[in-house]
Amino acid sequence: MFLHATTRDDKHWPETRWQELLDLLADSGVHIKLPWGAPHEEARAKRLAEGREYVEVLPRMSLEQVAQVLAGARAVVSVDTGLSHLTAALDKPELYALRPDRPGLIGGYGKNQHIVRPENSASTGDIAASRIHLLLQNQGLL
Numbered sequence: 390m391f392l393h394a395t396t397r398d399d400k401h402w403p404e405t406r407w408q409e410l411l412d413l414l415a416d417s418g419v420h421i422k423l424p425w426g427a428p429h430e431e432a433r434a435k436r437l438a439e440g441r442e443y444v445e446v447l448p449r450m451s452l453e454q455v456a457q458v459l460a461g462a463r464a465v466v467s468v469d470t471g472l473s474h475l476t477a478a479l480d481k482p483e484l485y486a487l488r489p490d491r492p493g494l495i496g497g498y499g500k501n502q503h504i505v506r507p508e509n510s511a512s513t514g515d516i517a518a519s520r521i522h523l524l525l526q527n528q529g530l531l
Contacts, residue, residue, distance in 0.1 A: 390422045390459060392467035392476070393437065394430040400469040402486045402513045407437050409518035410466070411444060417531045422447055422462070424455050424472070464530040466521060468513065477502050484524055486513050503528070 393407055411421065421444045423434040431446070438444040447458065452475075459465065459476055465483040467473040476483045482501045505524065507515035525531050 390424070390462040390465045391437075392465060392470050392472045393423060393433060394425055394427070395468045395470040400513070402468050402516065404433060404436065406514065406516065406518050410521055411437060411441055413518060413522040414525075414531070415441070415443065419443065419463075419531060420445065422458060424450060424458065464525065464528075466525075482528065482530055484521055486516050486521070 391407065391410075393402070395401055414421065423437060423444060424447045425431040425434045426449070431449070434446040438446050447455075450458070455472060456475055456479065459472070459481060460479050462476075462481055465473070465476045465481055467476060467483055467485050469485070473483060473485055477499045480499060480501055483503065485502060485504045503524065505516055505521060507513060509515070
């Protein structure tokens with residue numbers, strides 16, 4: 390499951406990075422689900438899924454319904470969003486793309502939470518999709 394939506398622009402991982410990661414996963418046999426809560430998030434999810442049969446845009450769901458889908462997820466890739474904390478509470482493996490400024494304050498906690506920060510900048514956009522892909526592989530999540 391990919392949690393691609395968040396409230397502030399500086400917390401987003403660029404859409405191009407999500408697309409790159411989706412393309413890297415094309416032959417991995419995974420089925421990726423994209424939740425959304427607002428119309429602009431739905432539009433992004435539809436753009437991400439376009440032409441990718443292994444990507445499913447979920448219908449609008451209640452928090453309880455999203456929690457049920459998260460509970461069944463093999464792994465989650467997320468940005469800084471409330472649903473990432475729900476993922477941590479459910480103890481699901483999560484790669485969490487996060488700005489480096491305050492990870493101890495806003496990052497997810499738990500043995501299955503893996504914060505991925507940009508190496509030499511303050512922008513999540515500098516986290517390469519290939520890095521997330523490699524982490525998914527190395528943790529046996531693909």
